[in-house]
Amino acid sequence: xxxxxxxxxxxxxxxxxxxxxLYLWTFDGDLRIYDWDQVIDKVIEHNGDWLTFLYGYKDGxxxxxxxxxxxxxxxxxxxxxxxxxxxxxxxxxxxEEKDIEDCIIGVQPAPSSALPVDTEIYNNILYYSTEKGLxxxxxxxxxxxxxxxxxxxxxxxxxxxxxxxxxxxxxxxxSAGSDGLYEYRPGSNYNYxxxxxxxxxxxxxxxxxSLFSNYIFESIFSSSHNGNSYISMFKLDRDKNSYFxxxxxxxxxxxxxxxxxxxxxxxxxGIRDKVYQATGNKVRVIKYSKWKENSHADRLNSFGTFNLxxxxxxxxxxxxxxxxxxxxxxxxxxxMSNNEKFVLPEEVTRWRIYPRSINYLNQLHVILEDRVxxxxxxxxxxxxQMSKLNGIEYYIPTSTKARGMCSDYxxxx
Amino acid sequence: MxxxxxxxxxxxxxxEVHYLSSPKHRQIGNPHKSIWIxxxxxxxxxxxxxxxxxxVVENEAWGFVLNANExxxxxxxGLNNEELKIAKFKKDPNATExxxxxxxxxxxxxxxxxxIVLKKWVELHRITKAKMSKIQQTLSCNL
Numbered sequence: 001x002x003x004x005x006x007x008x009x010x011x012x013x014x015x016x017x018x019x020x021x022l023y024l025w026t027f028d029g030d031l032r033i034y035d036w037d038q039v040i041d042k043v044i045e046h047n048g049d050w051l052t053f054l055y056g057y058k059d060g061x062x063x064x065x066x067x068x069x070x071x072x073x074x075x076x077x078x079x080x081x082x083x084x085x086x087x088x089x090x091x092x093x094x095x096e097e098k099d100i101e102d103c104i105i106g107v108q109p110a111p112s113s114a115l116p117v118d119t120e121i122y123n124n125i126l127y128y129s130t131e132k133g134l135x136x137x138x139x140x141x142x143x144x145x146x147x148x149x150x151x152x153x154x155x156x157x158x159x160x161x162x163x164x165x166x167x168x169x170x171x172x173x174x175s176a177g178s179d180g181l182y183e184y185r186p187g188s189n190y191n192y193x194x195x196x197x198x199x200x201x202x203x204x205x206x207x208x209x210s211l212f213s214n215y216i217f218e219s220i221f222s223s224s225h226n227g228n229s230y231i232s233m234f235k236l237d238r239d240k241n242s243y244f245x246x247x248x249x250x251x252x253x254x255x256x257x258x259x260x261x262x263x264x265x266x267x268x269x270g271i272r273d274k275v276y277q278a279t280g281n282k283v284r285v286i287k288y289s290k291w292k293e294n295s296h297a298d299r300l301n302s303f304g305t306f307n308l309x310x311x312x313x314x315x316x317x318x319x320x321x322x323x324x325x326x327x328x329x330x331x332x333x334x335x336m337s338n339n340e341k342f343v344l345p346e347e348v349t350r351w352r353i354y355p356r357s358i359n360y361l362n363q364l365h366v367i368l369e370d371r372v373x374x375x376x377x378x379x380x381x382x383x384x385q386m387s388k389l390n391g392i393e394y395y396i397p398t399s400t401k402a403r404g405m406c407s408d409y410x411x412x413x
Numbered sequence: 414m415x416x417x418x419x420x421x422x423x424x425x426x427x428x429e430v431h432y433l434s435s436p437k438h439r440q441i442g443n444p445h446k447s448i449w450i451x452x453x454x455x456x457x458x459x460x461x462x463x464x465x466x467x468x469v470v471e472n473e474a475w476g477f478v479l480n481a482n483e484x485x486x487x488x489x490x491g492l493n494n495e496e497l498k499i500a501k502f503k504k505d506p507n508a509t510e511x512x513x514x515x516x517x518x519x520x521x522x523x524x525x526x527x528x529i530v531l532k533k534w535v536e537l538h539r540i541t542k543a544k545m546s547k548i549q550q551t552l553s554c555n556l
Contacts, residue, residue, distance in 0.1 A: 013542065027535075027542060115528055117549045131528050131549075160522045162550050177522035177551050211551065225519065225553075315552045329547075329555045347543040369542060 001085060001379040003342060003364075004056045006043055006093045008100070009371045014350050017360050018121040019140055021105060021148070024372065025119075031110045033148045038103040043093050051081070052088040056376035060362040063381040064394050072381060085378060106148040111137050122166040123186070128153075129161035134174065134184075156184065157199050163212035168356055173220050174202075175210035181222045181232060194248045205232045206251060212316060214271040217290045218246055219299075221270030223317070229254045229268040231275075233299075235291045257286055258302050269317040271355065272392040275300065276317060276324060281309045283324075283335075285389045304389045306335065320353040321361055322377035323391045327351065332366060337383045337391035344373070355392065419453040420510070425465055432460050433510040438489070447497055447515045449489045451478075459488065459500050460513055468530045474502040475516070475526035477539075477556075485556040489515025498556045499526065519551050 014025040022034040040057045044050050055062050063072070071077050110116070114130040121127070126139040126149055137153040159182075163175040172184040183195075184202045195203040208230055210222040220232040231252045236244040254268060255261050257275060264279040275286040287303040308326075316327040323336040327348055334342040349367040354360040364375045385393045419434040434453040438446050449456050455478065463469070463476025477499055478486040485498040495517060501524055502513035516524035526534075531545045540548075540556070547554035 011542075013546070115532070115545075115549075131525070160525065162522070178520065179522060313553055313555075315547070315554075316550075327552075329553060347541060349541075349543040349546045 001082065001338070001382075002089050002340070004052060004085070004089055004093075004376040004378065006040075006057070006095065006374040006376075007371050008095045008097070008374070010097050011370065012349075012367050012372050013115050014119055015352055015365050015367060015372060016119055016121050016126075017352070017354060017357075017363070017365065019124075021140065023119075023121070023126075023139075023149075025110050025116065027115070029110050029113060029115070031108050031149060032104065033106045033108075034100060034103045035105055039095070039100050042095065042100055042103065047088065047091060047093060049084055049088045052085050052378075056085075056378055057360075057363065057374065059359050060376075060378075061358045063362060063378060078382075105143060106146075108147045108149065108151070111135065111149060111151070111153050117160070117162060118164045120164040120166050120172065122172065123170065125186070127156075127164050127166075127172065127184075129164060131160060133158035134161045134164070157202060162210075165212075165214050166356065167215040171215070173205075173213040173215060173222075175213045175222065177211065178209055180204060180208060181206040181210035181213060181220065183220065205248070206230065208251075212269075214269065214318060216270045216272060216275065216288045219288075219291075221268075221275060223267065223269045225267070229265070229270075231257070231270065231300075236293070238293070252300075257300050258284070267314050267317060269319070271319050272395065274303075274319055274392050276319065278308065278314055278317065278326070281307060283308050306339075306389055308335070318353060319390070319392050320355050320364070320377075321391050321394045322364075322380045325351065325353060325364060334364065334377075335390040336377065337380045337388045339390065340379075342375075342377075344368070361394075419457070421457045421461075423461055430464060431510040432457055433512045435512050438514040444492065447489050447491050447517055449515055451486070451488055456488075456500075456513070460502050460511060463500070463502060464511075466533075468526075468533060470527040470529050472504045472506060473527065474511070474513075475530050476500050476502065479539075491515075491517040491520060495519070499524075501526075518548055519553060522551060525549065525551060 011027045012024050013027050016023040020036050022036045024032045037058055040053050044053050112130055116128040119128045121139055124140040126137050128135055133155050134157045135153040135155050138150040141148050159176050159179055161174050162177050165173045170186050174182040183205050197203055209224050211224050213220055213222040218234045223229045233249045233252055234246050235249045237247050238244055254265055265277040268277040273288055275288055277284040282305050284305050285303040287301050289299045312328045312330045314328055318325050323334050326333045330347050332344040332348045346368055352365045362377050366373045421432040423430055434456050438449055459476050459478045463474050468474055468476055480486045487496045487498055488500050489497040491497055497515035497517055499516055500513050501516035502511050504511045518525045534540045535542055535545050544554040
């Protein structure tokens with residue numbers, strides 16, 4: 001089941017999709033904000049298939065939701081859905097900027113008038129890094145406001161941040177290259193023992209090189225060139241009131257992830273329940289388990305391997321529910337969770353996935369030289385979540401409290 | 414053999430520009446510094462080309478040399494023998510001379526070229542937008 005694709009032609013540099021708004025940074029320094037549902041409606045107008053675009057682009061959660069899961073498992077319904085997806089995938093869906101002009105919510109100069117190194121939107125705040133440092137600006141402002149992203153950005157730090165990733169909880173992993181790995185905890189008053197506070201609410205997690213990073217549940221996986229990745233392991237301690245607090249436990253280097261490591265990793269990455277170690281001709285999959293009180297079981301366990309060879313250099317990786325995304329110098333490869341492959345055989349400017357999102361978790365957005373591709377993967381709800389090698393297990397926090405500004409963890413975690 | 418410094422100068426925009434080719438970045442086996450593998454004259458030509466193209470931001474500049482096939486030339490070697498194709502030039506605020514070294518943006522975030530310079534390279538079609546993004550993120554890109 002190949003993905004759906006919508007192409008928007010234009011000269012872009014970065015994008016974000018958040019709470020129904022598409023943010024597009026243009027190369028000449030603008031930030032264009034679109035009503036995402038209206039953009040999708042434009043495509044539906046031309047192609048008529050509301051069902052595939054509804055689940056593919058507007059409400060991806062219904063692919064997994066318990067209320068609709070039984071419907072999708074029904075053989076007759078499944079056949080209809082697959083036939084319509086297949087027919088829609090075969091058609092090309094092109095848009096020009098003029099086609100979606102009336103979907104614009106706002107156009108403004110890019111924050112700090114800079115092309116960002118990385119961006120992340122969390123809790124209605126845009127966090128972005130430039131060569132001048134790390135900044136934040138209020139985003140998702142009412143439509144009545146002239147600027148939908150505040151022009152009064154606040155500088156949080158002056159280090160060069162290569163990668164910003166938010167967790168489900170109010171934590172943000174910041175990779176600063178040769179300056180190390182850091183974590184920003186907005187809105188938290190908790191005093192992180194064993195970690196040095198560099199700026200208010202900003203802590204140094206490791207001095208070791210960090211190219212990009214992501215959360216594996218409560219811990220942070222930091223990726224690096226040439227087999228020098230590591231995990232900053234956290235655990236939860238109970239205080240006298242029986243509340244859990246996340247504390248730094250230890251650092252585990254690449255060669256200690258699993259017992260039979262052969263020192264052959266060229267790039268590794270981790271997110272949520274999976275860690276991937278790519279060697280020259282295969283990828284080793286390691287399952288990461290959440291911390292559990294009173295459990296002494298290893299949190300890292302070998303899970304499988306899959307073959308992967310390429311003539312070009314692998315430079316970045318991540319995973320979503322729908323599969324593994326691997327960026328090479330000259331292409332982007334998705335190893336889908338059903339073990340099919342999807343390849344974009346071009347040099348990529350930027351790609352984005354939204355694994356924390358409820359509605360957009362099945363999407364991959366890719367900025368290329370002259371366009372942005374909005375790619376929607378819709379196969380994963382048919383794949384066994386516990387046994388799949390490619391992609392993270394579908395999961396949603398059990399409590400809305402977990403998605404708020406809570407600095408303490410709930411028992412369910 | 415004593416370390417020899419080579420000094421150069423030229424005029425640009427009615428101002429004298431001085432360049433010092435230092436031996437510090439030519440000592441093979443130095444565990445802390447990248448080294449030039451091009452000659453002193455080629456090093457200077459790289460700087461002059463950089464300066465005259467105004468790939469300069471305050472007291473720092475970044476440049477490269479294109480070969481006959483319009484491809485980036487290897488200018489130096491990194492600490493782990495990496496091929497380095499971008500040079501960084503600096504002028505201390507109290508000094509008159511510029512100096513430089515082949516820089517490894519993948520190893521050192523302070524070596525990443527300024528966005529202003531990268532954007533100029535894209536607009537001149539010397540690098541693609543994709544390569545600019547990779548360099549900003551200190552990712553490998555096939556220059």
